Amino acid sequence: MNTNDKTELVIIAGEVSGDHHGAGLITALKKRFPDCQVWGIGGDRMIREGFHTRYHIRQMAFLGIGEVIRHIPFIRRVMRDMTEQVHKRRPAAVILIDYPGFNLRFARAMKNLKIPVIYYISPQLWAWGRGRIRKIRYLVDKMLVVFPFEVDFYARYGIQAIHVGHPLVDTHYRAVNPKKMISPDDCILGLMPGSRHQELDQLLPDMLKTADILMRKKKITRTLIAAVDHISDDFYRSYIKDRHKVAVYRGPLAGFYNELDAALVSSGTATLETAYFQVPLVIVYRVNRLTWLLGRLMVRLNFIGLANIVAGEKLAPELLQQSFTPERAAEEISGLLDPDQNQRIRHKLRIIQDKLGEPGASERAAGEIVSFIQGRGDPHE
Secondary structure, three states: OOOOOOOEEEEEEOOHHHHHHHHHHHHHHHHHOOOOEEEEEEOHHHHHOOOEEEEEHHHHOOOHHHHHHHOHHHHHHHHHHHHHHHHHHOOOEEEEEOOHHHHHHHHHHHHHHOOOEEEEOOOOOOOOOHHHHHHHHHHOOEEEEOOHHHHHHHHOOOOOEEEOOOHHHHHHOOOOOOOOOOOOOOOEEEEEOOOOHHHHHHHHHHHHHHHHHHHHOOOOOEEEEEOOOOOOHHHHHHHHOOOOOEEEEOOOHHHHHOOOOEEEEEOOHHHHHHHHOOOOEEEEEOOOHHHHHHHHHHOOOOOOOHHHHHHOOOOOOEEEHHHOOHHHHHHHHHHHOOHHHHHHHHHHOHHHHHHHOOOOHHHHHHHHHHHHHHHHOOOOO
16 A cells, blocks of 8 residues: 555544543644545544544543443443444444554454454553453454553463653653642642543542642642643633632643642553653542452552553552542642652653653654555455
8 A cells, every 4th residue: 555545544542541642643644645544533632633523532431330321322322423434434444542442343343344453552451351351352453552561461361552652751851840849828739630521520520629628737838730622621620719829720721730730640551651750740530430450350450540551650649449548648748748759759750851762752653654555455356
């Protein structure tokens, strides 16, 4: 296949982090396939790069077993519609970005249609889903991973995975500028409550109460909440109410992280991003009891926070389920705001940059995808 040929690709990214990574990938792919059409499930960042959404990530953001069960009819409709569209349009490949609950089922449908499947940003099977390894081996034609240890993990199960690096580095490697010291006159706490409405419902009220305690104790002077594109300011303000020293931040994330003295972060990719910017953080996580119990049966790691997992040590305290209370979180954050401790932790967090390596992940991933498609020849001949 010539790179000037019109190529159609499907991308499925069901979460905010996937939207960010998908946007970088689309940019890199269009350098190689300038006329390619890319469509599927994604968000605002991907749309800005020319992606055509059939479903937006805001429609797919389900948290916990209960939410998934309530939305099964909708999920089935999406699955059926996307499968029918792929069958009709016959894209060169389907690219899956994390989001394994939906994506592995979709991969099976693609297998039946004989459409090649590329997985970019592997599901965290090394943490909780080893029972799905057999599905990956059978359903996925090419696995692209972002952490070096994932190559060895998949190799143990007879799967060749290619390490392309982490796209987070592409986005931020030039922008990291951590604070050199804490200013008592402008000490800022960052809140990252997640990208789903359900996460905000579960976490933001107690995050704000934590900030209230720290304000009363004069540990901080103001609080910034990192907003996500598809959640309105009004939704955040419904929780902020009359707190005058709390603001919603929208803008380049580097401008957010470089302002912070410490952060309270919902478990997920945001913990890795916060640590990459060397911001001392406390990781919090809370879901319904059934989801938590099922998760604990599957998780095989000592830590739940991605920053701690990648570092290989507990660089950030983790307050999980009932352990996350405003009083406990305020105590942990207070420790991080000690000037000497703050700088010690920032220094230790540099390991995240070392672990994530050099920029170029999106370009390398796009190169692997192009080579794969070209190696298959024209699928319609």
